[in-house]
Amino acid sequence: MANDTNTVRIGLLGCGNVGGALIPLIEQQSDVIEARTGIRLEVTRVAVRNVARDRGVTLADGVLTRDAMAVVTDPDIDLVIEVIGGIEPARELITAALRAGKPVVTGNKELLANVGHELFAIADEAGVDLLFEAAVAGGIPLIRPLRESLRGEPVTRVMGILNGTTNFILTKMTEEGAEYATALAEAQELGYAERDPTADVEGYDAGAKAAIIASIAYGSRVVAGDVYHEGISAITAADIGVASRLGYVVKLLGIVEQDPETGAVAVRVHPAMVPKHHPLASVRESFNAVFVEGDAVGQLMFYGRGAGGAPTASAVLGDVIDAAVNLSKGTHATLGSFGRATIMGIDETSAEYLISLDVSDEPGVLHAVTGAFADNGVSIRAAEQEGIGPDARLVFITHTAREADVQATVRSLRDLDAVLKVGGFIRVIGS
């Protein structure tokens, strides 16, 4: 530890949105933190790409540097915060810090969802903390409850609204009847969506977070590449209208499940119809929420801001205090070893499904269509016809069925002459 046992000297790597919110937060809360823990946090060095840029924070002379590795290896630095993002050089910097016996706090989901297990092993070997509350669901305390409070809980499923951009877009589509393109444009104007929105709208951002949740919830290694993705760009206002009429809202969910028999883990991100009374249904705008189901605990939900400088800085600060207290006690959190998870593909998962079909208006259509379901062993829970004549549309909700069987059903339906188009295909969750 430091020469002054009450001061923990922080090296901050990156000073954008999160770093820029963290520095004043530490300053403001420093007396409270000292009163509660006996530790004084000091942001001693800050590594940035552009030293000249104005960040709206006041730093003493010589604190800013362009040399991130020099911060990590500086013997005057006790603890390292990484908020640069991306895989390199973050991976190299964190590895060096851990190997030097310095605890690391990071909010880097991309890094953790790809090479987290490698960093966990280095941290455990070095006997120091690697904490990452900020990497999943921003300011929401989720990783710590999952890793500690629920360590003994038989967690059966975790479902999360893990991406604020897509939740904002879906909220606009639901509450204002907007089409996808309009809602996306509004999100881009407000700064909720990037100019290239792919990572958000196609579910890659949510997928990285789901992989991290799966690893923590089931203590086994799941990486970003294991995650099945479907985004929201194909969802129409009409789909949302049908869902609403049937008592559902459409949300983009990251879903993590474990097969109780085999221990295999399924991780997927896709739009889902959630019943209006379900707690996830009332998560609006750019908020995130994570819904946990366990045999003993029943249902839990964690709700809050999944992004933004200040909420993310709050999560980072919680980890920093924890690591600093551990450092002063000479202890650290044990991550445990993460064996590779057996991954269960999307085909083996089950859900209810909404399938809507544009059909030609002729005798025997319903008979042919229901035959396609029956032939593939998919049982229908509800069916209704919308419109008449050439605009006739059939909407089905299945009972719980295997994805593979439902996909086979869709193929059979496409082969029918009477089926003009297989429209909305949305999984139904949480009934």
Place this chain on the structure above:
Amino acid sequence: MANDTNTVRIGLLGCGNVGGALIPLIEQQSDVIEARTGIRLEVTRVAVRNVARDRGVTLADGVLTRDAMAVVTDPDIDLVIEVIGGIEPARELITAALRAGKPVVTGNKELLANVGHELFAIADEAGVDLLFEAAVAGGIPLIRPLRESLRGEPVTRVMGILNGTTNFILTKMTEEGAEYATALAEAQELGYAERDPTADVEGYDAGAKAAIIASIAYGSRVVAGDVYHEGISAITAADIGVASRLGYVVKLLGIVEQDPETGAVAVRVHPAMVPKHHPLASVRESFNAVFVEGDAVGQLMFYGRGAGGAPTASAVLGDVIDAAVNLSKGTHATLGSFGRATIMGIDETSAEYLISLDVSDEPGVLHAVTGAFADNGVSIRAAEQEGIGPDARLVFITHTAREADVQATVRSLRDLDAVLKVGGFIRVIGS
């Protein structure tokens, strides 16, 4: 620690709902826990009042005993779980365990809300864990996030639906238009409410939990006696109807706030009108939820089962694993010293208020009534008249006002000849 460093031998005090769910849960999860932590949990001794009673759990011969103190002092016991409830003998038993260097896990809200500070001091002096996640909001991980994740967060307010019985009753009144007595009778039939429902419906149970939350959130000692209480027994279906028409639902909230200037803490439990879009509004049936507001993190909510054997056992188990891991590492969580909080009385708190008045139908009534508000410096945000003639009713919602001024307004209103009755008086929260 134990003679076998991988086994932690548990002494369980009490084997009712929670204990009876905990024993099979530990058994079921014991391999997973060992794989993740290297620790084997063993329920070695169980103290109960009636050894002969069938609990539906299988225990080896000699595990059950009537002598709780013998369990605590048994050198073969490494860790003590207290799920007896009440102040004595729980206090004496926990004190003895801590003084013997044994970590204690408890779910005893009454004990902690009254003499928690005393036990915290004993635990810190002995250098062992005293953990109590199960004491507030049952299975919901709340204490750990508040105490660890949010240790650096400037928490401005915590509002919770902390009592499942009253939330069940209010849900029935809201969704089915039931009167209070009918909804209470249904809750009693379903086992959600006790035969004597006072502790729940008058807010004492929620108050004890609010005192514990205040102590943890602000690091200062707040006891049950500091809490202002109003229950739900005076709430009518008509009040709920008015609230609903105005866009609100009525919830019994425990509210904890700190004055940012003076540091004084206000803790109160009372019915409140919550806007329908607020996350707390969608918490139905017997579920609990705690809504946390902080300057950096923004809004957070933690949702789940606030009571019941299995959810509470899940929270106890999380603490047990944590304490067992700490024990094996020779470390423990530091609670810190809890100086006595300066308590801010209800008079000094602020809110918006709904006030409804039965008035006589005569000229000048509205003028007289609004004068009572103006004289006491309370500004009106909305006013409307319901009904006409002898059944005329005036409903006001104020702007944010001090409780003392609003209470003075109510006294002035009662003195007016034209006011027949001051009916609904409900605080409005979270607009």
